[in-house]
Amino acid sequence: MSDSDIPPTPDQPPTPDQPPTPDQPPVAQPPIDAPAPAQHSGLTDGQWHRLHPATPLLRGGIALIAILGIIINTLRERFVEMFVGGDGYADDPIDWILREGYVGYALGAIAVALLIFIAGFYLSWRMHTFRITNEVVEVRSGILFRTNRRGRLDRIQGINIVRPFVARLFGAAKLEVNVAGQDANVQLAYLGSAQADELRRDILRLASGTKRAADQASAGANASANGTGSFIDQRVSELLSPELDPNLAPPESVVKMHTGRLLGSIVLNDTAVFLVLLIIASLIAAGTSGQPLLLLGLLPLIIGMGSVLIARFTKSLRYSIAGTPDGVRVGFGLFTTSNETLPPGRIHSIQISQPLLWRPFGWWEMKVNRASKSSTQGASGQQNTTILPVGSLDDVMRVLALMLPGVIREGALDQADEKVALEKVALDGGSLETDALETGALDDSSLETGALDTGALEAAGLLDAGVADVSAPAIDALLLLRNGLTSRGGDDGFVNSPRAAAPLRWFSWRRNGYAFGPSIVLLRKGAVWRELIVVPEPRVQSIALTQGPLERRLGLASLLLHTVAGPITAKLGAVERTRALEFFLTSSRTIVTAASSDTSHRWRSGEDPT
């Protein structure tokens, strides 16, 4: 699909009183069906539409409140006098106006100012239009300085619905379409809350390239049923209800965020521990030097770091993640909520890591690299790339199953659990002598699943009987991922560093290695701070093989998988030289085939029209 398929927009004069322009034909391309005529949200018909009428109020809301505050503050005395009585507050401007008889002029000036304000707001609302066609989403805005922004649907990296607290009270939401690139977002602020959900679904459906137009009528009926009830009821229910509209997503989040775990994970964070150590150190310093003023210097630091930690807590508190036909939906936030849908194939690499302090509890954190950088407040910072703030091993597996749908199939997880447990028994039974020596205090509880002394043969027998209907590769991938997280190294499907790497990887050389899953590459590192990086092969931009002088002496080399920029760098050092060469040669071929067979930019185009 090239750009030339988009018909050139006729340069319309931005006349505000123009009806939804009839000279914009709905774009109908031969390869993709024209949008179904009876669309439920009615916003994706290729015509220009306007935003929620309260938009100027919400955008300029803070300014308005500030002006009101100033007025009330200056006239405070007068109000007091009006209600309580007492001696007058002489010689303020209002007295002067009354005395000189300028009341008419004053009222006139206020009226004119108000009119200009309202006209400006109204004009900016009229001029702010958007349209969604089969190919693009486009926004025009501005009164004097016009901007026109257009994003291609097949390059959508995610659709984010942000509901700032004030906007939530009004039942409005901000829809942000992220396309690849720095600050490349098309924002629709503000839309009705329900409208935003519908619009997102419709955009995703258009972007998916699906040939089906069937699944809309039912959703339409549901949503209109939602609209009944009084205005207040509706507002309250919207405010209290979870982010996921039950009609638009499976209601169940696959991960439940326990408050205790979240709190624990934040307290046991490196930053928090550093903060505590710093406080202790300065207490000691203040105590020994006898100058308690030293503590004052800490105050800004404590306030700053504390607020970061608190913000992280409130944001993660109502975390939810669920799978939809159009990608993973991740929700965050307590007062200001954000809720983003990531279509399939928009995750460029995944990092699952475990800080040392989290290990006794078996907690993990997941981050992702994405091609778009969201600029909005509600979705910025840590939350934008952290896909799972904290979770158990099971949670991690469930989130992975959502993010790598081709790798881990639905339903495979539960059945595989059984099999993995059995295989663990088989594995442990086989290498019992070596492992038993090393099973230390740091060992994960999951490694000890099942009785170790069950015979390996017996386990293997059960294995074949138990799970026949789940394909072998899916389970192998699961086992690989699990090994990548918790295994201590050895013969576990990963190609690990040789002993010669010990000078470079003191503790982790047994674990430091790579593995190929079904269209994913896994890089495993770190024995103390465990880390697993999963890179989907169709997303790899290029591969590098490097060797420095030290590595050359040890017969080692480093591997790099380049993906779009983000918090994760997929680099694996200290790999055996021949293994690294082998990796470079094979994966430079596989990434080409993976990319050419990848259809995730129109992720449902392969489906049969049923």
Add this chain to the structure above:
Amino acid sequence: MTDRLELPDTEWHRVSPKYIVVDVVGAIITGVILVAATSIPAWLTDIMWLWAIPAATALISLATIAFVPRRVRSIGYTLREDDLLFRRGLMFQRFVAVPYGRMQLVDINRGPLARALGLSELRFVTAAAATGVVIPGLADTDAEQLRDRLVELAESRRAGL
């Protein structure tokens, strides 16, 4: 155990030997500037041993310049069926494989000295900033041919992000 990395069965296109001149001149200029800058403390204070710093800098610069020809010879590229292979580096060797379909744009740059010698630098840009494939020291016509060829190849193997 000190084997260098080498890819089997790969014919490398090397860059023009004239590029050595460009690189040497560049290295000399940076060397002179560094030596001048590091000798400022010695000038100002008249402490004898401070002269060791510019002397060390000069030695390092000279060593770098001495290795320029070999380093330039280590730069190579080759067009395989589906991807571009690129290598460079002597001490720190680096091999990169970029599928053609990943190309976002191709840049051709010419510095003043390189232009005088009829050389160009070709930059192959993907969505990943780390890819960093920069082929210096190509003859002007070669660079343009290579660019057109790369664009053509990328067009026929277009992939998403």
